[in-house]
Amino acid sequence: MANNSNSVSTDEAKALAWLLRWYAEMGVDLAVDAEPHNRFAEKDLQKPRRPAPPEPAIQRPEPRLAPSADATAQSATEAARAAQTLDELRAELLAFEGCTLKATATQLVFADGNPEADIMIVGEAPGADEDRIGRPFVGRAGQLLDKMLAAIGLDRRHVYIANVVPWRPPGNRTPTPIETSACLPFMRRQIELVHPKILVCLGAAATQTLLGTREGIMRIRGRWHEYDMEGEKIPAIVMLHPAYLLRQPSHKKFAWQDLRELAKMANKIGN
Numbered sequence: 001m002a003n004n005s006n007s008v009s010t011d012e013a014k015a016l017a018w019l020l021r022w023y024a025e026m027g028v029d030l031a032v033d034a035e036p037h038n039r040f041a042e043k044d045l046q047k048p049r050r051p052a053p054p055e056p057a058i059q060r061p062e063p064r065l066a067p068s069a070d071a072t073a074q075s076a077t078e079a080a081r082a083a084q085t086l087d088e089l090r091a092e093l094l095a096f097e098g099c100t101l102k103a104t105a106t107q108l109v110f111a112d113g114n115p116e117a118d119i120m121i122v123g124e125a126p127g128a129d130e131d132r133i134g135r136p137f138v139g140r141a142g143q144l145l146d147k148m149l150a151a152i153g154l155d156r157r158h159v160y161i162a163n164v165v166p167w168r169p170p171g172n173r174t175p176t177p178i179e180t181s182a183c184l185p186f187m188r189r190q191i192e193l194v195h196p197k198i199l200v201c202l203g204a205a206a207t208q209t210l211l212g213t214r215e216g217i218m219r220i221r222g223r224w225h226e227y228d229m230e231g232e233k234i235p236a237i238v239m240l241h242p243a244y245l246l247r248q249p250s251h252k253k254f255a256w257q258d259l260r261e262l263a264k265m266a267n268k269i270g271n
């Protein structure tokens with residue numbers, strides 16, 4: 001411990017001796033000044049500073065505002081109206097830039113089945129398998145849908161299948177209302193061009209989008225509603241989505257009741 005300001009303690013002496021030894025080992029054998037100097041900083045100060053080169057002129061695009069929902073709806077409606085056939089509608093969708101899902105999806109998943117069918121089935125949106133293959137309902141939910149149809153004597157030759165949104169939402173999330181409404185004019189036109197006699201809404205997204213209802217799916221499933229096809233009313237039935245049934249197999253009994261309703265109506269119209 002230091003007794004006064006000039007004396008050093010044994011510990012301090014030991015530390016100083018250790019420091020000197022370390023200097024010697026590092027090759028420091030001459031004291032040039034009483035104060036330490038930062039030579040690197042001094043060197044930097046001496047260096048004549050070169051002026052920074054001028055930044056290359058970057059051609060920046062004019063800032064573009066994202067089109068409003070109204071403008072998107074307007075362009076979707078015009079594009080959909082312009083299509084006189086399903087092939088033209090498909091081409092219009094391929095050219096449509098108003099739905100952001102297009103940027104993350106692999107491809108457009110337009111439809112499957114028979115465009116001449118009397119029964120049109122509308123699901124929610126493509127999943128991973130559909131996105132890869134380019135056809136709706138080809139994954140596990142699709143296989144269950146095929147079994148459900150087979151249970152009432154139908155297959156893909158008897159139905160036309162599409163989704164309210166034709167691009168896969170990332171991670172199979174539910175499409176947002178903005179995404180759904182951007183695609184709605186195309187879906188409505190697709191229904192008009194197929195002109196089915198029966199519409200089947202599979203799950204809540206299709207039901208809410210096409211029938212404009214907020215009622216819970218368990219309350220409205222299995223009952224007949226009306227779809228307004230540009231002024232012409234067509235019968236529409238709400239059924240549980242096969243992806244939901246895969247998660248809730250105990251609810252398959254409801255799907256069976258709904259399928260029987262569908263079969264009755266299909267018989268009535270001669271299917």
Ligand code: URA
Nearest residue numbers: 123124125126136137
């Ligand atoms: N679920 C849907 O709603 N649509 C498909 O195409 C596949 C799974």
